[in-house]
Each structure stands twice: as structure tokens, then as C-alpha cells.
Amino acid sequence: MLITPQDAQVLPALDRAKWTFTTRRVPKVAATAVLPSVAEARPGDLVLAEVAKIGNHRRVQLSDGRHSALYPGDRLILACADRFAPDQFSGTARLSAEGSDLLAGGGVIGTLTDKHGKSSAPTRLVPLGLLGGPEGRPLNLAEFALPAEATARPKHSFLVVGTGMNAGKTSAAAGVINGFVRLGLRPAAVKLTGTGAFGDLQAYEAAGAARVLDFTDAGMASTHRQPLPRLLQAADTLLDAAALADLSVVELADGIAQGETAELLQSPGFAAPFDGVLLAASDPLAAQAALALLARWGIAPLALTGRLTASPSDAREAGEATGLPVFSREDLCDPAAATALISMAEEQGLRAA
Amino acid sequence: MARVTLEKRPAVPGLVPEALVLAPRVSDGQPPVLAVHGIQREAAEMAELLRHAAEDTGRTIVLPLFDRRHWRSFQRAACPARADLALLRLLASLREDGTIVPGAVDLSGYSGGGQFAHRFTWLYPGLVRRLCATAPGWWTFADPKAAYPYGIGAGGGDTVSTCLRANLRRFLSREIVVRVGALDTQRDDKLRVSPELDQQQGQNRLERAQRWVADIERQRTAHGLSSAVDFRVLPDSAHSFADCVAQAGLDRDFVVPSPACVPAFSQNSLTKEVA
Numbered sequence: 001m002l003i004t005p006q007d008a009q010v011l012p013a014l015d016r017a018k019w020t021f022t023t024r025r026v027p028k029v030a031a032t033a034v035l036p037s038v039a040e041a042r043p044g045d046l047v048l049a050e051v052a053k054i055g056n057h058r059r060v061q062l063s064d065g066r067h068s069a070l071y072p073g074d075r076l077i078l079a080c081a082d083r084f085a086p087d088q089f090s091g092t093a094r095l096s097a098e099g100s101d102l103l104a105g106g107g108v109i110g111t112l113t114d115k116h117g118k119s120s121a122p123t124r125l126v127p128l129g130l131l132g133g134p135e136g137r138p139l140n141l142a143e144f145a146l147p148a149e150a151t152a153r154p155k156h157s158f159l160v161v162g163t164g165m166n167a168g169k170t171s172a173a174a175g176v177i178n179g180f181v182r183l184g185l186r187p188a189a190v191k192l193t194g195t196g197a198f199g200d201l202q203a204y205e206a207a208g209a210a211r212v213l214d215f216t217d218a219g220m221a222s223t224h225r226q227p228l229p230r231l232l233q234a235a236d237t238l239l240d241a242a243a244l245a246d247l248s249v250v251e252l253a254d255g256i257a258q259g260e261t262a263e264l265l266q267s268p269g270f271a272a273p274f275d276g277v278l279l280a281a282s283d284p285l286a287a288q289a290a291l292a293l294l295a296r297w298g299i300a301p302l303a304l305t306g307r308l309t310a311s312p313s314d315a316r317e318a319g320e321a322t323g324l325p326v327f328s329r330e331d332l333c334d335p336a337a338a339t340a341l342i343s344m345a346e347e348q349g350l351r352a353a
Numbered sequence: 354m355a356r357v358t359l360e361k362r363p364a365v366p367g368l369v370p371e372a373l374v375l376a377p378r379v380s381d382g383q384p385p386v387l388a389v390h391g392i393q394r395e396a397a398e399m400a401e402l403l404r405h406a407a408e409d410t411g412r413t414i415v416l417p418l419f420d421r422r423h424w425r426s427f428q429r430a431a432c433p434a435r436a437d438l439a440l441l442r443l444l445a446s447l448r449e450d451g452t453i454v455p456g457a458v459d460l461s462g463y464s465g466g467g468q469f470a471h472r473f474t475w476l477y478p479g480l481v482r483r484l485c486a487t488a489p490g491w492w493t494f495a496d497p498k499a500a501y502p503y504g505i506g507a508g509g510g511d512t513v514s515t516c517l518r519a520n521l522r523r524f525l526s527r528e529i530v531v532r533v534g535a536l537d538t539q540r541d542d543k544l545r546v547s548p549e550l551d552q553q554q555g556q557n558r559l560e561r562a563q564r565w566v567a568d569i570e571r572q573r574t575a576h577g578l579s580s581a582v583d584f585r586v587l588p589d590s591a592h593s594f595a596d597c598v599a600q601a602g603l604d605r606d607f608v609v610p611s612p613a614c615v616p617a618f619s620q621n622s623l624t625k626e627v628a
Contacts, residue, residue: 182438183477184445325519331512335441336431336476340519343478347522 014131017048017075020107022196022221024063025144026077026131033132041080043093044141044221046131047109049076049100055123056088057105061198070123077131078107079141079221083195084258087165089115093225095127106197108221145219148237154188156247156342157239159274161265161294161301163286164255168306168329170200172280173251174207175305175332176341180247181208183335188245190238191215193223193231193260194253210245213238223253228263232270239273250274256290266297275345278327280306284318291322302344303327357407359400367423367434369442373400374452375407375414383611384482385413385453387440391464392428392543394418395594399463402598406608413453414608417443419469428465428489429502430472431513437473444480461485461607463594464543468492472502476516478523485530485606488537488558488592490544492565495521495572496553503553525573530583532606533562534590534597541592558592 010028019028023046034048041047051074059069060076082093083103091103091110101112101122112122130138158176162169173189180187189204191214201212215223218234235250242248252261264270271277279294279301281287287304294301301324308314309328319326325344331337357375364371373396388403390396396416407414419427419436427436447453460481462470467489474481475493496504497518505517517524537558540546544558554561566584573580587601597603 182441184441184448184480325515327512327515334512334516336437336516337512339477339479340516343516343519343521343523347519350522 013075013128014048014077017077018060018068019063019077020079021061021063021065021198022079022081022107022141022216023077024216025141025219026139027144030133030144031131031139032134033136034129035132035136035138036129037138038095038097038127038130041093041095041127041130041138042140043081043226044219045080045138046141047078047080047095048128048131049078049109049125050074050128051076051123052099052126053124055102055121056119057102057123059105060102061106065198065202075128076107076109076125078102078109078125079196080110081108081195081221082224083108083110083222084224084254085116085165085195087116088119089122090224091122097127100125100127104195104197104222106195106221108195140219141216141221142219146213146217146237146241148233149240151240152243153239153273154242154245154247156345157274158247158249158341158345159271159277160249160251160280160305161256161261161277161290162252162254162280162306163282163290165253166307167255167280167282167286168309169251169253169280170203171329172278172305172327172332173200173249174203175327175329176249176278176338177204177207177209178333179335179338179341180249182333183338185246185338186210188213188242188248190242190248190250192235192238192250192252193264195222195224196220200251204249209249211242213241217241223260226260228260228267231260231264232267235264235270256293265294265299271299276302276341276348278303278305278341280304281318282307284308284314284321287318288321291324300348302341302348305329305332357404359404364418364420365442368439369446370420370424370436370439371418372443372447373397373416373418374447375400375404375416376452377407377411377413379411381411382454383410383412384456384458385415385447386459386461386608387470388414388416388607389460389462389466389469390416390418391462391466391594393464394421399594402595403604403608406604410608410610412608412611415443415447415453428468428472430469430476431501436469437476440473441477457482459483459485459609459611461487462489463487463597463603463607464489464592474527475520475524476513478520478527481527483528483530483609485532487532487594487597487603487606488534488562490558491550491554491561493517494553494565494568496568499553503550521572522576522578525569525576525578528580528583529569530606531562531566532585532587532597532601532603533559534587534592534601535559536589536591539592543592559586
């Protein structure tokens with residue numbers, strides 16, 4: 001199927017399609033053709049697909065921040081990408097004209113490799129083609145990324161990492177953001193790794209972030225299996241884009257032992273721009289194990305946070321075992337805690353100097 | 354025509370305290386001075402006594418009024434009603450409407466206001482350029498064995514103590530001014546007394562101020578900070594703001610001419626160049 005270009009108009013084949021969150025930086029008029037070569041798709045390529053059978057995902061996230069329920073026959077614009085999610089699906093950036101899988105509701109299409117025991121089969125999609133540009137090549141999210149412009153950065157940057165998925169990283173990041181907002185500052189929030197989805201960005205925005213960015217702004221639908229240099233470049237691009245904020249709060253997805261997260265944290269230059277690191281932990285033992293791993297990489301978090309703070313006894317145990325302050329999300333929303341984070345970061349910097 | 358106007362800003366009950374604002378007719382962008390009353394809530398009297406200082410220095414003076422109903426224990430700053438957050442909200446609203454310039458403020462307090470001022474500065478050292486605490490009844494010491502508000506120990510593991518311990522060095526690096534009347538040696542009914550407090554801090558406000566200054570200077574030395582606390586005993590002055598102004602010129606300590614200073618949170622100070 002080859003649909004011919006239209007000048008500055010949305011292709012009829014795409015006009016009624018649902019543009020998913022991962023495609024949010026792509027102007028609809030950028031696509032001037034639908035190319036049949038779906039088997040050649042690379043990570044980040046834009047895909048027109050039709051819903052064949054509703055499975056685990058019954059709705060998708062749209063590029064304008066709304067959910068949209070799925071119906072058989074719906075046409076979607078998604079991005080081909082790998083996905084890593086131990087509590088749901090993992091999959092590869094590979095498409096088949098016979099059928100592919102909706103790997104993430106934010107708009108990731110690929111081929112399922114494994115799924116969590118409690119997840120049902122993925123929603124099945126039929127790729128109709130790749131979106132192409134005027135030169136007849138597939139359009140890729142990378143073409144619509146923010147430009148890399150090294151200028152200035154916020155004076156303070158804080159990094160939030162976790163012991164695993166659902167350890168409370170995003171809640172903690174939102175708490176930190178809100179604390180700084182209540183202190184009278186304008187923080188930017190950055191989700192640096194993960195799979196494209198608007199939930200985390202909306203959480204940052206709700207907390208008062210003056211600017212919210214994620215890896216889709218750096219041209220990736222998912223950071224899984226992306227090479228380290230590209231992730232480092234994305235970090236530079238996104239932190240540079242946050243330059244007008246007073247400070248930035250950056251979250252890494254998954255646990256610190258996950259492939260790309262571990263690679264980033266061990267990369268010599270990565271941690272340098274950050275004044276301080278917060279560790280979100282699911283429980284006291286996980287906190288201690290994560291601290292030991294981070295210590296091997298030369299990273300000493302300022303404080304603990306995350307799901308363990310829901311249990312006062314867990315929080316106490318973790319604090320006593322590690323000697324670190326333990327902040328719940330509510331604590332982090334306190335501007336006094338935000339001030340203390342800056343102080344702790346300065347103290348750590350003085351000790352390191 | 355008066356060179357200074359006095360404006361009364363209404364409260365948002367329980368959220369933002371009422372405030373009196375002494376504003377010079379010509380503002381030259383100096384950081385404001387916040388002057389905090391004692392437990393008598395004598396903000397109006399203080400405003401009258403500080404009018405000349407506003408005229409002489411050209412600085413905007415903001416006098417918040419922490420009413421008894423909503424902020425009974427305001428002097429503890431991080432009290433259950435969180436007077437510290439109320440002041441942050443007041444500052445935000447004053448900045449939003451251009452009454453004060455962005456950036457750090459000078460914070461002065463008398464008696465209970467002195468208690469509030471030193472605790473607020475300790476909680477938010479980045480927001481205060483100069484602290485002037487005058488004749489507080491008692492103080493928070495840099496004592497890791499005593500729980501807040503007596504010290505900064507981990508009593509109960511509360512967040513406030515954690516923050517105070519974290520902020521100690523930045524607090525010590527502020528410009529700290531302490532004043533107390535030479536005759537402020539009475540154990541009046543407004544002075545908190547207990548055997549433990551007397552033992553930790555002394556018998557009266559004069560002795561307590563002397564001990565706190567000594568403690569802070571020890572802490573400064575231990576942290577490698579060289580500057581001394583600016584401490585002066587006000588001659589012929591008892592426990593009365595009016596007395597301290599009349600006898601010893603406390604108004605000139607509360608409100609000093611502003612040196613050229615970079616706002617704490619200006620864009621220039623918050624960005625760093627990258628290669």
C-alpha cells in the first residue's frame with residue numbers, strides 16, 4: 001500500500017487514527033506516505049496499525065494527554081520499540097505484517113517476548129505500514145527530538161532511582177518537585193528512561209513542575225536496549241532543555257540493577273551533574289542491597305524514600321540500618337525538606353571536595 | 354508628604370497571616386526586612402517604631418501578624434499550625450504582586466518573634482540573608498542530644514529535626530545578629546521556665562542569649578567558619594521593644610542599610626555554565 005503525498009494536509013489514512021502518546025512530538029502533516037515495509041521497522045519508527053483483538057490494554061494514551069478506549073478496527077499511530085516491564089510485558093522492536101503486539105498503552109508496538117503471569121495476552125495489532133516522509137524513508141521519532149544545545153543548566157539537579165518497578169520513584173520525584181515549588185522555586189522534571197507513558201509526566205505536572213520532559217522528547221519511545229551513548233546524549237539534551245528552571249528533578253525507571261539504568265549509573269560522566277541522589281526502596285533489605293550496589297559505583301544517596309515509608313517500622317528499620325534520613329512523599333512535599341536536600345547535597349559536595 | 358506608606362494586607366485565615374507593610378515611596382529594589390512580633394502580637398506598635406528606619410534606609414519592612422487563633426505557638430516556626438509555611442505563603446504573595454523583590458530577605462524578630470526568626474532561618478537558610486534575633490525567651494541550640502525545639506536531636510525521628518541537622522552549616526554561615534537588653538534579667542510570667550530549660554539555657558533572657566551565642570560560635574569554629582556572631586547587650590533596656598528602640602537604637606539593628614547583594618534565587622545564581 002502506498003499512499004501518495006498531500007501538501008500540508010494530514011493523509012486521509014491517518015486523519016481518523018488515534019495518535020498515541022509516544023508520537024506527541026510528531027506533527028500530523030509530517031507523514032506524507034504510508035510505506036509497506038513493516039518488517040524493516042527500527043526502534044522509533046512510526047507505525048500505522050489496526051486493532052485486531054482487544055487484550056490486556058483496553059485503552060491507549062493519546063498524544064494530547066487523554067485516554068481512549070480501544071475498539072476492534074481502530075487505527076492507531078504508534079512507535080515501534082522494545083519494552084521492559086517485569087510486571088507486565090517485555091518485547092522487542094520487531095514487526096510482522098501478520099500481526100504484532102501492543103506492548104505499552106503509551107503507544108509502543110512490537111513483538112512480545114515474555115509476560116508476567118498475572119497479565120493477559122497483549123492487544124493484537126495489524127501493522128498497516130510505516131509512516132514515511134517526503135524522501136520516501138520511514139519517519140523516526142529521533143527526527144522530532146529536541147535539539148542538543150549545551151548552554152546552561154539549573155544550579156541544582158537531583159536524581160531519583162529505585163530498587164525496582166513500583167518502588168515509589170515517581171511519587172518521590174513528585175514530592176521533591178512539590179517541596180521545591182512550595183519553597184518558591186520553579187523545578188523542571190525529567191523522566192530519563194523507561195517506556196513512553198503520560199502518567200509520570202502528569203504526576204510531575206500536578207506537583208507543580210514548571211517544565212516536564214521525558215525520553216520521548218529526546219526521540220525515543222522506549223529506552224530499553226538503546227545504546228549507552230544515546231542515553232547519555234538524551235540526558236544532556238533533556239537537562240539542557242531544563243536550563244531555564246531553577247533546578248531539575250530527574251527520575252530513572254525500573255531498579256538500579258536493570259540493564260540501561262545500571263549502565264547509566266556506572267557511566268563515569270553520568271552522575272556528575274547531579275547534586276544529590278534519592279533512593280526509593282520497596283523495603284529495608286532492598287534499600288541496603290541497593291545502597292551497597294550504588295556504593296560500588298561511587299554513588300552515595302542523600303536519603304531514602306519510596307514505598308517502604310508507608311510502614312513506619314520499615315522506615316525506622318531502614319533509617320537505623322543505613323544511617324540515612326528517610327522521607328515519605330508527604331515529607332518531601334515540605335519545603336523544609338526541600339531546603340534540607342539542598343543542604344545535604346552541599347555538605348556531600350564539601351566532603352567530596 | 355510621608356516618604357513611607359503603611360499598608361495593611363488582610364489575612365487569608367489560617368493560611369496567610371495579616372501583614373503591615375511599610376513601603377518607601379521610592380523603591381530601589383533592596384531586599385525587604387521582615388520584622389516579627391512577640392507573643393503580645395505587637396506588630397502595630399513595632400510598625401510605628403520602625404517607620405523612621407524605613408525612611409532612613411529606604412527598605413520595605415513587612416510585619417506579619419500571626420494571630421492567636423490560628424498560630425498560637427508561632428514562635429516555634431514548625432509548630433503544628435506551621436507558621437513557617439504561612440510566612441512562605443505571605444512572601445510568595447508579596448513577590449507576586451511586586452510588593453517585595455524576589456530573593457532572600459532580612460529577618461528580624463523580637464522576643465517570641467526572635468524565637469520564630471532564628472528557627473525559620475535554620476529551617477530555610479537559603480531564604481534569609483541576615484538574621485537579627487532580639488531577646489527570645491529561649492532558643493533552639495545546636496544540640497544533637499536534645500529534641501526540637503530545645504535542640505536538633507532525633508527525638509521521635511521527626512522531619513523537622515532532620516532538616517535542622519542537615520541545614521546546620523548553612524544556618525551558621527548566615528549573618529547572625531543577636532541583641533538583648535542589659536536589664537532583661539527578670540523571670541517574668543512570659544518567660545518559659547523549667548529546671549531542664551534553666552540548666553540548658555540559663556535563668557533569664559540575657560543569660561540565655563549569651564549561652565546561645567557561645568554555642569553558635571563554637572559550632573562555627575567546628576565547621577571552619579570564622580565570622581563571629583554580632584552580639585550586643587543593649588544598655589539600659591529591659592524586656593520591651595519600645596524600651597530597646599528608645600534606649601539603645603534597636604530599630605537600627607532591626608533594619609540596616611542594604612548592601613548590594615545577589616538575590617538568593619535569581620536566575621543568574623541558579624544556572625551554571627556547562628562545557
